[in-house]
Amino acid sequence: MKKKILLTLAYDGTHYAGFQVQPDAPTVQAAVQDAIEQIYLCRPDVTGCSRTDAGVHARDYKLMFVTDDTMPKIPAERIPAALNTVLPRDIAVLFAEEVPMCFHVRHDVYEKEYEYIVWNSAVRDPFSADRAYLFRRPLDADALNAAGEAFVGTHGFRGFVAAGAVIAATVRTVRSVSVRREGKRVIFAIAADGFLYNMVRIFVGTMLAVAEGKIPAESLPDVIASRDRSRAGMTVPACGLYLNRVEFRRDAFDSDRKENTDCECR
């Protein structure tokens, strides 16, 4: 009998060329497949909730794979410890659970949240190398928090996608934006039903342009509506970006739902 297993991972993406398998480059996906192979003695496909870029981190990454009767039976609650013994130190399985075969780790996402950490100080932090972006000019987190409201809602984010990316549908619903200060860290959080390629990094670059006075806060609705990449800010480096939370649709874990047209098991 087939069983679908959903893993929750955390990883430090510094030494990986992103999540998705690539030839001749270490990836999180390949590392997890290697670990599964060591434990299960076969190499099932694993499907992740998103393609994170090289250097991007995750505190709550979701990944699924399917086991069958030819594979060792490992109770879900024992899977994290088993995989963690063979995974590299910069990847950990936080949780494992069996989910209905209908469940899909990408199609059933209701909301994702990313955080972007800026180390806001004249002096770089030795502990934040590869884990935050150094921005020396003092930031007013409260002002940015207010400015960020412009992004909330359903918009076409054509102007917030990497130049050259071919994406048909650019409408996304941003459910919340917040900017807060924790000591010398300024943390940008953005939650949406989905994100375009580089959208969070361009969002943060645009917010930093607002902080520098290069883009007036009150023009942000126009910048978004213009759908013009050149009017938004720079793409900030990957090192500050964390996939922070992934939430699924309420009915994602119902084994008898009918309406899921994306279901792999039909």
Next chain:
Amino acid sequence: MKKKILLTLAYDGTHYAGFQVQPDAPTVQAAVQDAIEQIYLCRPDVTGCSRTDAGVHARDYKLMFVTDDTMPKIPAERIPAALNTVLPRDIAVLFAEEVPMCFHVRHDVYEKEYEYIVWNSAVRDPFSADRAYLFRRPLDADALNAAGEAFVGTHGFRGFVAAGAVIAATVRTVRSVSVRREGKRVIFAIAADGFLYNMVRIFVGTMLAVAEGKIPAESLPDVIASRDRSRAGMTVPACGLYLNRVEFRRDAFDSDRKENTDCECR
């Protein structure tokens, strides 16, 4: 004219064989001397406030060196930026100031505080590899905080020094001990007028033995008084240890003080 410069450093000690210069091993001291040489075009001796071990980190490390008229004149406020451009990413100069020639970065210390970070979870944290010690059994930080009181005061810490270390004087005054929880981190802080070799790591190992029921909390005064290394706990790994704060005597920065018998300038 000679000038004494006091630097405040932070460093991630993961890739260093400790502070003090050693042949054939990267050290923080050698990295700082290399940076000074690039900026000042000569290589003065640098003296640090303590010898941290391989893998130990610092958020507030103090270091001094002396410049003279043959060297480029760099205003103190410009020294951090100058050195940070050439230092490796895991070391940063946070602050620089000119101090009286009488000042001594070791002899004038009033108090140092170390923090030790335990990642207290069944699952390791990818972001805490090399930066915290994984301890899976749940810790009661409040109970440990109360137990830690036994260390406060002036004691002979013979039992809390690395076996084999030859140290004549083992009396130290511990001014405060605290244990607190921040999420999955349990943070041990200990402040004293000075520390013996491995003293903080054995202190934490002893506190963890208390948590495990191997050493009764009420026997801690006896364990300390016994001056017997075998009655204390294990030496926990270096990766969780941070030199957190260094304070100098009130008169350390008086240029005309008379009573400093350790003064190098007399």
